[in-house]
Amino acid sequence: MKKTRTLFFVAVSVLLFSCKKDTTITKFPEEIQFVIPPGWASAHYDFSTNKLTTNGFILGRKLFYETKLSQNNAISCGSCHQQQFAFSNQYHALSAGVNGVLGTRNAPALSNLAWQTNFMWDGGITNLEVMPLAPLTNHFEMNETINNVVNKLQNDATYPYLFNNAFGTTTISSQLLLKALAQFMGMLVSSGSKYDKYEKGETSFSTNEMNGLNLFTQKCATCHTTPLFTNLQFMNFGLDSLFNDPGRAGITGAASDSGTFKVPSLRNVALSSPYMHDGRFATLADVLEHYSTGIVHSSTLSPLLNTIAPLTSMEKQDLILFLNTLTDSTFITDARFKNPN
Amino acid sequence: MKKQFFLFFLIAVFISSCKKDAPVNLNPAGSVIFKFINMAGDSNLILNNIKTYINAHNDTFSVHTFKYYISNIKLTRNDGTIFSEKESYHLIDAGNSKRTQFTLANVPYGNYTAVSFIIGVDSVRNFSGAQTGDLDPALGMFWMWDTGYIFAELAGSSPQDTAHGLNHFFSYAIIGYSGQYNALKTVRLPFYSDTAKVSPLITPQVNLKADVLEWFKTPTIISFAAVPFTDLPNQTTLNFANNYADMFTLQSIRN
Numbered sequence: 001m002k003k004t005r006t007l008f009f010v011a012v013s014v015l016l017f018s019c020k021k022d023t024t025i026t027k028f029p030e031e032i033q034f035v036i037p038p039g040w041a042s043a044h045y046d047f048s049t050n051k052l053t054t055n056g057f058i059l060g061r062k063l064f065y066e067t068k069l070s071q072n073n074a075i076s077c078g079s080c081h082q083q084q085f086a087f088s089n090q091y092h093a094l095s096a097g098v099n100g101v102l103g104t105r106n107a108p109a110l111s112n113l114a115w116q117t118n119f120m121w122d123g124g125i126t127n128l129e130v131m132p133l134a135p136l137t138n139h140f141e142m143n144e145t146i147n148n149v150v151n152k153l154q155n156d157a158t159y160p161y162l163f164n165n166a167f168g169t170t171t172i173s174s175q176l177l178l179k180a181l182a183q184f185m186g187m188l189v190s191s192g193s194k195y196d197k198y199e200k201g202e203t204s205f206s207t208n209e210m211n212g213l214n215l216f217t218q219k220c221a222t223c224h225t226t227p228l229f230t231n232l233q234f235m236n237f238g239l240d241s242l243f244n245d246p247g248r249a250g251i252t253g254a255a256s257d258s259g260t261f262k263v264p265s266l267r268n269v270a271l272s273s274p275y276m277h278d279g280r281f282a283t284l285a286d287v288l289e290h291y292s293t294g295i296v297h298s299s300t301l302s303p304l305l306n307t308i309a310p311l312t313s314m315e316k317q318d319l320i321l322f323l324n325t326l327t328d329s330t331f332i333t334d335a336r337f338k339n340p341n
Numbered sequence: 342m343k344k345q346f347f348l349f350f351l352i353a354v355f356i357s358s359c360k361k362d363a364p365v366n367l368n369p370a371g372s373v374i375f376k377f378i379n380m381a382g383d384s385n386l387i388l389n390n391i392k393t394y395i396n397a398h399n400d401t402f403s404v405h406t407f408k409y410y411i412s413n414i415k416l417t418r419n420d421g422t423i424f425s426e427k428e429s430y431h432l433i434d435a436g437n438s439k440r441t442q443f444t445l446a447n448v449p450y451g452n453y454t455a456v457s458f459i460i461g462v463d464s465v466r467n468f469s470g471a472q473t474g475d476l477d478p479a480l481g482m483f484w485m486w487d488t489g490y491i492f493a494e495l496a497g498s499s500p501q502d503t504a505h506g507l508n509h510f511f512s513y514a515i516i517g518y519s520g521q522y523n524a525l526k527t528v529r530l531p532f533y534s535d536t537a538k539v540s541p542l543i544t545p546q547v548n549l550k551a552d553v554l555e556w557f558k559t560p561t562i563i564s565f566a567a568v569p570f571t572d573l574p575n576q577t578t579l580n581f582a583n584n585y586a587d588m589f590t591l592q593s594i595r596n
Contacts, residue, residue: 049470124487129470133478133485146479174479178471251487253573 060184086268093279103140106279111190212322238295402499461492504569517574555588
């Protein structure tokens with residue numbers, strides 16, 4: 001009987017360990033978990049098809065800051081999406097790629113990507129996992145091929161080990177690369193701003209901030225819907241009458257989409273200058289001036305912008321004070337999101 | 342005795358525990374090879390800029406790229422049962438000899454009388470995130486800036502294409518998995534008097550011809566001057582898909 005038990009124990013042990021090749025677990029302060037902030041809708045991105053693990057997140061983070069993703073090994077995702085600017089870039093109106101080539105659009109701030117239905121200013125990308133392929137291969141950005149990236153990582157001393165930790169295989173594929181990146185990007189949740197604390201009753205707004213919130217609710221919130229501060233729609237913001245950049249129409253081919261772009265989230269907006277798809281406005285004051293007095297009429301202009309009463313200078317000031325409350329200092333200093341390299 | 346049986350049982354569990362995809366051969370099954378012979382009318386398709394062909398609009402052209410997805414393959418047996426391949430996505434590339442045929446495995450024995458498949462990639466896989474195998478975006482058939490697979494691609498050169506300078510390069514990337522410009526096409530090919538006889542001794546090879554001239558012919562005649570390129574879901578792209586829906590014909594079955 002005793003022998004049977006031993007035998008059983010040995011067999012079960014072998015069984016349990018047989019499937020895991022090298023399960024050295026990297027220590028992390030706390031297990032990574034995707035938490036939906038109270039009151040928010042469920043996420044659009046489906047983590048059930050890409051099980052979030054601490055090791056997967058760690059790998060995704062390393063990849064996000066990995067310069068080998070670019071043709072000349074000089075830039076990473078994090079080069080244009082810097083944490084201190086809420087994963088945007090304050091220095092470039094247009095994203096600068098390898099060899100300093102300028103792209104045609106401004107790198108947006110990144111947060112709450114798991115709730116987005118479309119990515120890019122024109123919304124051409126419909127799944128978080130395949131989002132990195134666009135900048136990775138674009139001539140104006142990282143200008144690299146998927147096969148080269150996979151080969152570079154496969155021949156790296158560390159990555160096969162990290163992929164094994166995350167996915168149980170040392171064989172790197174584009175699929176696993178993208179799933180790891182999606183785990184990191186999906187975890188970039190910003191919900192700890194002063195505004196969020198105010199909503200939870202944990203802090204109070206000044207009179208000016210309060211006034212700004214009221215103005216925002218009246219004039220801006222139809223498109224910049226809470227809690228994401230975007231309705232995820234495509235609009236013509238009244239920037240031009242001739243569309244050098246077709247925007248959404250470049251994807252749909254529909255004339256009614258000409259010059260329309262994705263309504264950006266305003267979370268951390270004070271950190272993510274310059275503004276608009278081409279980074280034409282340097283400051284929030286410029287943006288407000290545009291909506292106050294600078295709307296350019298065209299056939300696809302959002303009807304919501306047809307008749308706008310100019311803002312007084314006091315209103316502009318209060319709106320900016322309110323927009324400042326959307327800065328999430330926890331998010332931009334979160335050690336989990338920092339460059340580990 | 343009981344102990345031995347127990348040990349045997351545990352070993353059996355152990356052996357089977359690591360292989361997720363170990364085929365459980367409940368029904369005896371074999372394989373079928375599908376080979377694609379790429380043609381331009383009666384000529385074998387040669388990918389270079391010297392060999393030229395003439396389309397239904399009387400335009401001259403050469404071809405440097407011809408690729409397409411064959412997916413959701415179903416085989417009909419003579420008793421009416423249908424075999425559907427799982428994870429059925431195959432990229433055919435006329436320019437890569439390793440990608441002009443594939444083998445269907447786990448096909449139950451029997452005599453098969455017809456095949457059906459989709460040209461392209463079904464809508465679900467277009468927005469399901471990062472894929473692998475023949476759907477790996479590294480294979481160049483994934484539209485990075487406008488999420489979705491290119492169902493079929495035909496590119497080359499024609500003097501009648503005046504939009505692309507001296508090279509006269511035309512390129513047609515057929516995409517669009519939903520709405521009014523859904524370009525997914527289902528092909529049904531009966532084997533008629535032929536039969537694919539899947540048995541322990543025979544792995545039949547089904548040879549299918551794919552004719553690039555069909556892209557330009559029926560129901561819509563397309564000229565290079567009018568359509569030098571297409572890469573969006575629109576009526577032009579759909580015209581190509583409607584045209585090429587009948588580009589496949591059965592050449593032969595080797596049993």
